[in-house]
Amino acid sequence: MKKAKQIQDMISKPFDLLSEELVFIILDLVAQNPSDLKSFSLTCKWFYQVEARHRRSLKPLRAEYLPRILTRYRNTADLDLSFCPRVTDYALSVVGCLSGPTLRSVDLSRSFSFSAAGLLRLAVKCVSLVEIDLSNATEMRDAAAAVVAEAKSLERLKLGRCKKLTDMGIGCIAVGCRKLKRVSLKWCVGVGDLGVGLLAVKCKDIRSLDLSYLPITGKCLHDVLKLQHLEELLLQGCFGVDDDSLKSLTHHCNSLKNLDASSCQNLTQRGLTSLLSGAGCLERLDLAHSSSVISLDFASSLNKVSSALQSIRLDGCAVTCDGLKAIGTLCISLREVSLSKCVTVTDEGLSCLVMKLKDLRKLDITCCRKLTGVSITQVASSCPLLVSLKMESCSLVSRDAFWLIGHKCRLLEELDFTDNEIDDEGLKSISSCRSLSSLKLGICLNITDRGLSYIGMGCSNLRELDLYRSVGITDVGISSIAQGCCHLETINISYCKDITDKSLVSLSKCSMLQTFESRGCPHITCQGLAAIAVRCKRLSKLDLKKCPFINDSGLLTLAHFSQGLKQISVSETGVTDVGLVSLANIGCLQNIAAVNTRGLSPSGVAAALVGCGGLRKVKLHASLRSLLPSSLINHMEARGCSFLWKDYNNHNNSNTLQAELDPKYWKLQLEEDIEL
């Protein structure tokens, strides 16, 4: 009898046998999909409690719920408040009180309306706080920085765009937070040499320092480069750093791995030589948009770092053939080369560069318009390990070259052939790259469904596909992609004028789909959209602009099924007030664009705006600005929503759309614009 009862008990409470540790392991695996976790926790009370104990990171949608959420999840270590535009001091003190001892990182980069008082609560209560992101706190002053300095255990600090911060505030942080390892001061335009120098003197553990766009000179770099553990130094756009101030630089910063000196207009070869002289172990060097010509002399300044250098970025530089040749011979261990927008790169230069670089993994030759199939052939034959090749707008490259790429470089994962002459044969050869995950075929007018079917059959790992204005594509090609690439996350079929609902229905098989852009597809209707909405639960970005048959019923389906939607564009569609208001049902919706949508009335827009609590950005027609009550606009702005008022005229006649859909006409107009 007893035994029977026990067995009965076990059947009634089967999870008593399951230890919490085991459930935690299961939850670790489930956690990849947030909605799965939600379902799990709703199974029973015990699951609910176990899930609450298991969760470490939180990303709440509304700051108002913080007290309840944090009471439930007592072990919260990482709190990401980037969905909450308005975080008050009260909310921060709630955070401090409820999860003070466990909290390790807070992200306030997208939040505002907190002050030094709230930060003080956070800094004092959260004793083990290691990371805080205060980027975009444009109103933050030195007093608040002095409060941040109370968080003694802080290791990672981001203060990007804190424009009112001065040396004094940084000085306080430098003295208070001795354990800082990673500091970002990007765009803190009030911080100069003294603050940065003090930071370098006081915080000896700094690993990474972002000084981009600071009005610093070379003076503080003397202190910065004395840091024993410095690995990453970003000096992007530091116009004050010049050759003379670096002249007396003597340092042995062997820990430095990554140096970004891009857009330093006053830094030339002389200064760079002294900057690199002590950094013998440098692995990544970024010299994009520098003012000096990458010549033979310039390459000689890389002498000291050539042995370990793995990555070099020379975007937008004036590159000479000799310079590239010298780099190729000096830095044989290079794995990544970026020459994006180096208009002077020739076939000879690139061939000489890649000839010795057997280890090359990534090559970016975006907009190197002089390159032809010769250099691409050279790349394909000398770099068999190539993983990423970006060659947008290399329109002189012949079709045969693409065939060679697919044939030789089997490890390719990322390919950008936007605006190229690639054809179906090229795609066929590329389909042999099994691990291809990102393929961009925008404005490739030579490809058809046949080429796409090769990709669909070969590249089962494809996550991103861009077919923007590739007008040869129809439903057949899309369906073969949907059939073969079940991991697809992002697809862009904008202006593919022959796409119909069939494509959407077939794409709805890709349950991982997150971003769907179908701008200017005139045949798409609400039925296709409904298929996507129902089956692609992860959908977060949706562009339906210029799809005239999309109307309220499509949005109603979306509002019901796509609870993860963050961004939607319904400009120039048939959507009316009803559809827009229904979007308020989607909790995490942040961006709405609804320009030139004729069915919208001011009151409907107002209702939708009030309803969507988490809005950050709204794009509306300028005429609505005067029609909406100003108090509403103020209210929205206080909630953290910014408005973009567009005032282009509403042509919206079928002729312009037709004209836009014609790629030849579009390209012609583009070239006219360029010439102008």
Add this chain to the structure above:
Amino acid sequence: MEPEDDLCQNNWGGSSSSSSSKRREQVCFTSQHKWEDASILDYEMGMEEEPAFQENSNNNNGGQVNVDFLQGVRAQAWDPRTMLSNLSFMEEKIHELQDLVHLMVARNGQLQGRQEQLVAQQQQLITTDLTSIIIQLISTAGSLLPSVKHHNMSTAPGPFTGSALFPYPREANNLASQTLNNNNNNTCEFDLPKPIVVEEEHEMKDEDDVEEGENLLPGSYEILQLEKEEILAPHTHFCTICGKGFKRDANLRMHMRGHGDEYKTPAALAKPNKEAVPGSEPMLIKRYSCPFPGCKRNKDHKKFQPLKTILCVKNHYKRTHCDKSFTRSRCHTKKFSVIADLKTHEKHCGKNKWLCSCGTTFSRKDKLFGHIALFQGHTPAIPLEETKPSAQKGSSACENSNNNNTGMVGFNLGSATNAIEEVAQPGFMDGKIRFEDSFSPLSFDTCNFGGFHEFPRPMFDDSESSFQMLISSACGFSPRNGGESVSNTSL
């Protein structure tokens, strides 16, 4: 340097026997040595260039020469040649005095006007010179008695070794008490023999860095006391003919030319002090007394400290005994009785806007950051207008800005307490010593005790009182700092 050290060791026999204070003694010896060198030099110069020396001895008080001489004697105590030169020097000195008396006798007939005063001055001068000769005699004799020196060495090590030179027990006693006094940072008051005491004090200043300001012998200078009206009068120089007042004597002399040709002679136009050329009337040092009864600067005060110039008198009187009539036009917080003080204040007011958590203000941001980089636990203090949310910090910043002076002083101790915390207690003392070192070698190297006049008593007085203030403000500082949320000085 080593052979010289050896010389010292030899000279001073077993003085380094007490190992506990060995280091200190060495320091003393080196400085002593410097002094010796200088004094020897001075002495030789005196032998060669007699007139210059004479002038020197005439113009300065006797004490200085005595000290020089004494040092010379000490340095070469066992050398008969030195002894000989000492004796001849004394002979010289006696001759000099003789000449002086001759001169007085001769001039007595000429000058009838201010005779009484002059006689008093001359008497004083002769007394001083005579005393100095007596000291020299005693010390020369004392150098022949090494046993006494050893005896005294054991009681008073290092800095006070000079006392060994006085063979008389009474003086030894005096010195013992003097040692005590000096340890208490008090001014020394001795009855007998006064010049010797002063010398010893000078010596100790060199060695122990106990500075006591100007050390003039009472009676070695003339005390003048201006009346209140005189002090506060806008003009101090009046024309005896027309009664017009002038701020400066030079202006008066220029004015006098208009009254007749007799005022146009170079002698009449020359600066009065310059008249005292060597050989003519010796100038007696003038010191001033404050007319305010009970004031430390009043000559009737027990610990009277004279004022050096008329300007000192004026500023002292206005600052201490007058209403502060000059107010700041901008901040209205401070009042001044001397207009120059107001101007100095205005020059710096508002400029020291860079503030450290320790209360120190800086006129330049880079100086503040250098300061913070140097000291552990100091942070930049955010100005009040920015710290609206944290009232705690704001109030402290306000405090700091209100009393800049105490803040400044508080910093000194703040850093010292930090030093103590870091098991470096001597740091504070070191700092103190170094501070005074900075001027003491200067005065000794040149062997010109006039150097000491540059640091008259008022200055030291101030620093003494500021030391008290320092302690009080430090007491106020530490709890405030501890309570303050921003600072982590952990005092």
